[in-house]
Amino acid sequence: MDWGRAKNVLIYAFLLLNLVLGYQLWNDLREQADSNPDLTSLESSTQKVMESKRIKVLAQIPSDSPQLRKISYRFVDGQQSHKVTDLPVPVDSKLIFTPKELANALKQSLPDIGNYRYDEWAGNENVFVLHPLVDGKWPLFKINLELHYANQKIVSYRQDMIEINESADEKEQQVLSASKALGNLIENFLPEGSVVTSIELGYYGQVFDSDADLPASPAWRFLLESREEYYVQGISGDVISPNTKESKE
DSSP: OOHHHHHHHHHHHHHHHHHHHHHHHHHHHHHHHHHSOOOTTSOHHHHHHHHHHTOEEOSOOOOOOOEEOOEEEEETTSSOOOOOEEEEEEEEGGGGGSHHHHHHHHTTTOTTGGGEEEOTTSSBTTEEEEEEEETTTEEBTTOOEEEEEETTEEEEEEEOOEEEEOOTTSOOEEOOOHHHHHHHHHHHTOOTTOEEEEEEEEEEOOOOOOSSOEEEEEEEEEEETTSOEEEEETTTOOEEETTTTEEEO
16 A cells, blocks of 8 residues: 555645535534624613513614605505416426526516515415515515415416506605614514514505505514514614504604
């Protein structure tokens, strides 16, 4: 046996193993950092309230606070749709996790599906929920495209048909930061033991059947582990809880 060659092989093998272990360690540390939200953006008083009320925040707190304007929208038929339409050909439901493939698979039945975003927190075991996007970026919460599935196939859908109007008279305004909105919720609205699992900026408007234009404002959506949801209007700072249907300042 060539011991010198064998020794070199062992050295290279250990070097390769160290590289693999080092990469794995780096990847684990990065995932751990991503999964631990940075709470330093919250006021110290808010952090103390969190501790006293045993509130946890598992979601990352967005740092951006863009300038957005209020919009309005109306239902094309004057009301939310309750009609469920069958797809000509059922679609494999696994495509919901790849938006481009989903859009390609459903574009014949739903030509505008490319302007919708999947909401992983909405829906249930039989329904996927997507929301239309304002300016191609911000979801309009509470307006839904529902994809119904059975036997691992998307078989039908229900779509709220709306028209969005962005008035030139509305000026863009700085949106309240997510940390300030969350601080208000923690100190004044969230019950003890709450666990915040999702924070997302979009648009929220009251939903009721009408031919008239309905106003919608930029809003931060906060979802709890209990599936309760809170919206903080990004311009006025008002807190809306659809669980109680009340708006509070």
